[in-house]
Amino acid sequence: MSMFCYQCQETAKGKGCTMQGVCGKTSDVANLQDLLIYTLKGISILGLKADEIGMNIPEVNKMLVDGLFMTITNANFDKDRFVKKIREALELREELKAQLKEKGVELENLHDSATWYGETVEAFEAKADSVQVGVLATENEDIRSLRELITYGVKGMAAYVEHAVNLGFEDENIYKFMRKALVATLDDSLTVDELVALTLETGKYGVDTMALLDKANTETYGNPEITEVNIGVRNNPAILISGHDLKDMEELLKQTEGTGVDVYTHGEMLPAHYYPAFKKYPHFAGNYGNAWWKQKEEFEKFNGPILFTTNCIVPPAPNSSYADRVYTTGSTGYPGFKHIPDRVDGQAKDFSEIIEHAKKLPAPTEIETGKIVGGFAHNQVFALADQIVEAVKTGAIKKFFVMAGCDGRMKSRDYYTEFATALPKDTVILTAGCAKYKYNKLDLGDINGIPRVFDAGQCNDSYSLALIALKLKEIFKLEDVNELPIAYNIAWYEQKAVIVLLGLLYLGVKNIHLGPTLPAFLSPNVVNVLVENFGIAGITNVEDDMKIFMA
Numbered sequence: 001m002s003m004f005c006y007q008c009q010e011t012a013k014g015k016g017c018t019m020q021g022v023c024g025k026t027s028d029v030a031n032l033q034d035l036l037i038y039t040l041k042g043i044s045i046l047g048l049k050a051d052e053i054g055m056n057i058p059e060v061n062k063m064l065v066d067g068l069f070m071t072i073t074n075a076n077f078d079k080d081r082f083v084k085k086i087r088e089a090l091e092l093r094e095e096l097k098a099q100l101k102e103k104g105v106e107l108e109n110l111h112d113s114a115t116w117y118g119e120t121v122e123a124f125e126a127k128a129d130s131v132q133v134g135v136l137a138t139e140n141e142d143i144r145s146l147r148e149l150i151t152y153g154v155k156g157m158a159a160y161v162e163h164a165v166n167l168g169f170e171d172e173n174i175y176k177f178m179r180k181a182l183v184a185t186l187d188d189s190l191t192v193d194e195l196v197a198l199t200l201e202t203g204k205y206g207v208d209t210m211a212l213l214d215k216a217n218t219e220t221y222g223n224p225e226i227t228e229v230n231i232g233v234r235n236n237p238a239i240l241i242s243g244h245d246l247k248d249m250e251e252l253l254k255q256t257e258g259t260g261v262d263v264y265t266h267g268e269m270l271p272a273h274y275y276p277a278f279k280k281y282p283h284f285a286g287n288y289g290n291a292w293w294k295q296k297e298e299f300e301k302f303n304g305p306i307l308f309t310t311n312c313i314v315p316p317a318p319n320s321s322y323a324d325r326v327y328t329t330g331s332t333g334y335p336g337f338k339h340i341p342d343r344v345d346g347q348a349k350d351f352s353e354i355i356e357h358a359k360k361l362p363a364p365t366e367i368e369t370g371k372i373v374g375g376f377a378h379n380q381v382f383a384l385a386d387q388i389v390e391a392v393k394t395g396a397i398k399k400f401f402v403m404a405g406c407d408g409r410m411k412s413r414d415y416y417t418e419f420a421t422a423l424p425k426d427t428v429i430l431t432a433g434c435a436k437y438k439y440n441k442l443d444l445g446d447i448n449g450i451p452r453v454f455d456a457g458q459c460n461d462s463y464s465l466a467l468i469a470l471k472l473k474e475i476f477k478l479e480d481v482n483e484l485p486i487a488y489n490i491a492w493y494e495q496k497a498v499i500v501l502l503g504l505l506y507l508g509v510k511n512i513h514l515g516p517t518l519p520a521f522l523s524p525n526v527v528n529v530l531v532e533n534f535g536i537a538g539i540t541n542v543e544d545d546m547k548i549f550m551a
Contacts, residue, residue, distance in 0.1 A: 003027035004135050006520040007152055008073040009493045010408055014520055024315035025077050031128035032082040033071040037151065038133045039089045040067050041186055042113030044179035046096045049105050051176050061175045063092055064182075065165065068158035069331040073494035074292070074312035078333035083121055090117060111186055135521075145523035146195035147185040149498070152521070153202040154181050156499030159244075159310065160209045160460050162331065166247040169216035177205045196529060203506030206499040210463035214378075217246060222276035223379035224457060229273045230286030231441075232369040234262055237358045240288055240302050242266040242295075243309030244458055245330060246275070251348045252307065253281045261358045264288040264302075266295070267312070268434050271457035274375035287372070288364060291407035291437040296320070301365040305357045307340075308332045311494070325361070327354050372440050374455035376430075378467040387450060389475055392485070396447050398426040399550070400486045402469075404462045404500070405435040406493030412516040413438065416491055418542045420444065420453075424550070428452050430468065433459035433500075435491045462500045466507055481508055487549045488512040489539070492519070505534055513549075515539035 006016035008023060020026055025033075043060060050057045067085055070076045093114065097107060112132055118124050131137060138144035161174060184190060184198055218224075239261060241252055249265075249272045256263055262285040265272055270287045272278055289298035292312035299306055299322040308328045315334065316323040329340040329349060343349055381388070391397040401423060407413060420429060420439035429439065429452060436455050444452040456464040473481045490512055492501065498519075504512060511534075518527060518538050530536035539545055 003030040005030050005033075006135070007148070007155075007495060009406070009517060009519070010410060011520050014517055016520060023074050026079070028125065029077055029079050029082060031134070032079065032086065032124060034134040035124060035128040036067050036082060036086050036089065037071060038113050039086060039093065039116075040064055041182045042111065042115070043089060043093050043096065044182040045111055045114045045186075046093065046100060046107075047179040048183055049100055049107075050096065051179065053103060053105065055099070055103065057096070059092060060096065060179075061170075062165075063089055064175070064178055065158045065162050066331055068155045068178075069162050069310075070333075072155050072159060072311055072331075072496070074314070075310060075331055076333040077313065077315060078335050078337075080335075081333045083124060086124055087119075113186065141523045142192050142525045143190075143195065145521055145526040146192065146199060148521045149502075149519075149526070150181050150195070150199055150202050151185055152495040152498040153199070153206060153502045154178050154499075156494075156496040157202075157206055157209045159496050160213045160499070163245055163247070163460070164209070164213040164216040166245060167216040167220050169212055169219075171208065171212050174205055174209055174212070177201070192525075199502060200506050202499070203502030203504070206503040207463065207466070207506055209499070210460050210503060213460050214463055217275070218377075218379070221246060221250075221278065224271065224274035224375045224377040225276060225380055226373065227274045227279075227375040228371040228373055229270065230371055231288070232286065233264075233288065233364045233366045234285050235363045236260060236262045236283075236285075237361055238262040238264055238285065238302070238304045238364055239354060239358045240264050240266050240299070240304060240306045240364075241269050241309065242292070242306060243311065243330075243332070244268050244460070245309035246272060248307070248309040248329060248349065249278065252351050253278060253284060255348070255351045256283060256355055257281060259355055259359070261355055264364065266298075266306070267292045268458050269309070270372075271374060271455070271461065274377070274457060289367065291434040293407065293409045298367065299326070301367055303362045303364050305354050305361070307351075307354060308337075325357070368441075370441070373451055373453075374436075374440070374457070376451075376454035376464075377456045377461055378464040378471070381454065381456075381464075381468050382471060384450070385471070385475065387448070389472075391448055391450060396426060397428055397450075398424065398485065400428050400430055400484075401549070402430045402465055402486060402488045402490065403435060403439070404430070404432040404456075404459070404465060405491040406459065406497050407434045407437050407491065408493045408516075410516055413491065415516060415539060415542060416489075417442070419489065419545070422542050422546055425452075428454060430454045430456065430465050430486075432456040432461040432465055433497070438491075459496050459500060463503070466504065466509075469509070470507075482510050489545070489549065490514055491516065511535035511537070513537050513539055513545065
């Protein structure tokens with residue numbers, strides 16, 4: 001076993017990747033990711049001491065968010081970037097120690113994560129291979145399961161925090177909780193029950209984080225509105241922007257204005273089209289392609305350069321024609337891809353190189369035509385509330401199905417296309433995240449003019465779906481959100497989906513079906529806790545599951 005990772009849904013054999021990640025990350029990168037997380041936990045120990053004395057530590061906040069985000073599935077495969085980040089983390093940790101000592105803070109008997117030190121790659125790799133670092137350092141299966149569940153939730157939280165911070169929105173309480181949660185995963189005195197409670201608290205702060213990001217997005221770019229998005233192409237050279245970061249989207253659109261270069265969205269960047277602020281750009285051409293896992297085929301045909309603002313990167317094939325056209329920015333990285341540096345002193349990122357590259361390349365090859373409709377975030381749905389309530393009261397709408405989450409490579413995910421197709425015509429799908437690509441191009445019709453697929457946006461916009469449910473609970477004067485005619489059939493893939501799930505559990509949502517498989521990091525006993533307390537279940541087949549959902 002040269003590595004161990006089971007943080008994503010596609011982990012090898014449903015148990016764990018031990019030689020190389022199914023995602024494509026090599027064992028040395030996987031181990032350095034573990035070491036970075038370990039070091040961030042050490043920094044968090046010191047960070048809690050700083051919190052106790054009211055010390056302001058913005059550099060620690062940034063390090064935690066950036067470092068955690070880098071380790072999310074399919075975000076960063078670049079070994080050199082992890083080596084650099086670990087060095088920066090160690091330097092910051094030692095600076096923080098010095099500052100705390102100056103203020104008279106006691107620093108005796110610190111955990112190894114706050115004291116180990118190395119300078120060379122060899123020293124980092126040796127430490128990463130030690131028994132103290134990595135998932136399997138925790139021997140008890142149930143404790144390990146809960147520690148990882150919390151860690152992955154905090155990783156997902158960090159991703160959403162970074163997007164909000166990029167727009168100038170922060171909440172110090174979220175940073176403090178992230179430190180608390182990471183440190184708790186090192187505490188051998190905590191019981192299973194205490195870790196379960198911390199898991200739900202992670203969900204609480206996940207909801208706070210998604211609310212913060214929703215505020216950042218809507219106050220900066222306006223509330224999403226119902227929008228038809230073109231999926232064909234024009235005849236101009238173009239840039240394809242993937243990921244989730246709307247600040248990068250804004251700066252790229254501004255810098256490409258008047259250049260003759262069009263901009264297309266890919267994957268989870270599709271919902272950028274729903275924001276009013278982006279509609280003023282005539283060169284914002286449409287959406288190209290589908291979910292992240294089809295990028296090898298679709299990037300070949302796009303012809304122009306591709307910009308990753310966040311995950312999900314799929315390593316290109318050795319004979320790829322597009323690898324020299326891919327750029328990364330933010331927390332993303334891949335060996336050989338050009339990286340666009342972060343903002344300095346509040347200035348915009350410099351996208352001039354990718355723009356000049358685009359001008360030299362042909363227009364995208366058309367792979368499909370037509371339009372897709374989205375923009376059903378909470379504000380827009382609230383505007384339709386009267387129509388929706390009337391449709392429910394008259395029986396035109398019998399049930400809502402929350403089918404949010406992630407898409408992925410496994411053939412078993414065709415289940416979600418089949419399920420959407422099989423749903424009765426008097427049901428409505430509420431979706432967010434790239435799971436939508438399993439059915440957002442199907443002709444599922446409408447109910448009295450109301451589309452049968454409500455796309456709220458990105459994975460973080462699952463928060464909108466929760467607000468919609470809570471609003472319906474209020475309108476129908478119900479005591480419990482679980483009394484609503486809403487069923488949850490959610491697909492997951494990576495750690496941002498984990499924090500969404502924990503957020504839903506915190507809000508009291510029960511009987512969520514999670515697929516296509518349950519997480520490998522959930523031990524049988526932890527699964528039992530989730531089943532007994534929250535009604536969590538997996539999926540089977542469309543016919544049998546439909547009977548359960550429609551009962």
